[in-house]
Amino acid sequence: MSPAAPLVEARGVTRVLAGAVPVTLVADIDLAIGRGELTAITGPSGSGKSSLLYLLGLLDLPTTGEVLIDGRETSAMAENERAEFRLATLGFVFQFHFLLPEFSACDNIMIPMRRLGRLDAAARRERAESILASLGLAEHGHKRPDQLSGGQRQRVAVARALANDPPLILADEPTGSLDSQSSEQVFDILKTLVERDGRTVVAVTHDLDLADRMHRRIHLVDGRITEDRPAGGRASPGPTISPAGRRGAGPPADAADQRLP
Numbered sequence: 001m002s003p004a005a006p007l008v009e010a011r012g013v014t015r016v017l018a019g020a021v022p023v024t025l026v027a028d029i030d031l032a033i034g035r036g037e038l039t040a041i042t043g044p045s046g047s048g049k050s051s052l053l054y055l056l057g058l059l060d061l062p063t064t065g066e067v068l069i070d071g072r073e074t075s076a077m078a079e080n081e082r083a084e085f086r087l088a089t090l091g092f093v094f095q096f097h098f099l100l101p102e103f104s105a106c107d108n109i110m111i112p113m114r115r116l117g118r119l120d121a122a123a124r125r126e127r128a129e130s131i132l133a134s135l136g137l138a139e140h141g142h143k144r145p146d147q148l149s150g151g152q153r154q155r156v157a158v159a160r161a162l163a164n165d166p167p168l169i170l171a172d173e174p175t176g177s178l179d180s181q182s183s184e185q186v187f188d189i190l191k192t193l194v195e196r197d198g199r200t201v202v203a204v205t206h207d208l209d210l211a212d213r214m215h216r217r218i219h220l221v222d223g224r225i226t227e228d229r230p231a232g233g234r235a236s237p238g239p240t241i242s243p244a245g246r247r248g249a250g251p252p253a254d255a256a257d258q259r260l261p
Contacts, residue, residue, distance in 0.1 A: 005071055006032035007168055007200050008056055013065035015051055025051035026223040029065070033202060033216075035167070038194040040211035040231060041204045043220035049204040050172055052220065056202065057170045058086050069168070087116045091161030095173035097153040099145040105132065105156045106141035112163040131159045135189060151182025158189055169193060171203040175210065187213070 013029040016022050026048040033039055041049045054060045055067055058074055067074050069089055074082060099108045109128040113119050119127065132141045135155050145153050154174065161169055171190065175183035187210060193199045194215075203214070211217050212231050219227035 006068075007035045007037075007070055008033040008202070009066075009068040010052075010056065010062075011066045011068070013052075013055060013062045013067060015055060015060065016063045024223050026055065026220070029055075029225060031218070031225070031228075033200060035200055036194055036198050037200050037202075037216060038191060038214045039200075039202045039216045039218060040214040041202065041218050041220065042206070042208065042211050047220040048223035049220055051223070053170055053172055053202065053204050057090055057092060058082055084116070087112060087164055089166055089168060091163070091166040091169045093154075093157055093161050093169065093171040093174045095176040097145065097157040099153060099156060099160070101145050104142050104144055105137065105148065105159075108145075108156060109160045109163050112160065116164050118164075128159070128163070131162050132156070135159055149182070151178055151185055154178060154182065154186050155189065158186065162193075167199055169199055169201045171201065173204055173206065175205070175207065183207075183210075 008031075010029045010031040013031075014027045015025040017025060029052060041052060043049050051060070055062055058067065058069070061075060069085070072085070074085070077085065099105070100111070103111075106125065106128045109131060110124045113124045113127065129138070129141055132138055135158065137152060137155055137159070140148060140152060140156075145156070148156065154177075158174075169190070174190065175186050178186060190201050190203065191214075194201050205211050214231045217227070217229055217231040218225055
């Protein structure tokens, strides 16, 4: 497809929770996000930010409308096809790391690789160690989550999102539980993924200062887009994600895909 084509599109997307009193989570969303964009989704609590992110990440299906990823319509996919597509296209980072406590950092990163099944055991470990090194965690791969600081755990969560080399990273309040120094480290890593690696990052955040340092800001109120404008900041470029930390086909997964062996 054309290089100028959007990586992510929402066409008339509405999500309604059925019930005695139906609840509209998002309504009439038309949105296109290109390759190499760092986009913030902002809005008050309950405005539909996370709901929109989960729809874009194929963790939920729209009631009406269509989500396209890399030009592919996704609503008609069978669930197993959708799950594999998530693994091969999307990476997720959440406010809390959701690392499995009994596994080392390296083993946590290998979980989505094992689920996708495109690398053998030796290649999985080599890739996990390479990603950790790229994020400044080369000496911590053997440690369990309880042996890491909060900022280190969140960087491991970012590494896990990169496990299968996805073009698209979706982050839900990725710095929301971190102190200012760790928040800055995680933000710089996300920006590096865009500006040096050419990935697309879409992040939900309550931090308006952070949002204004991204390329674009989309603001939601009551499930509708009320503002979509360039943001404008340029943070420090952050650490280099080494070419060895990237591999051809494949990426991570939804919450279950990334967390469960």
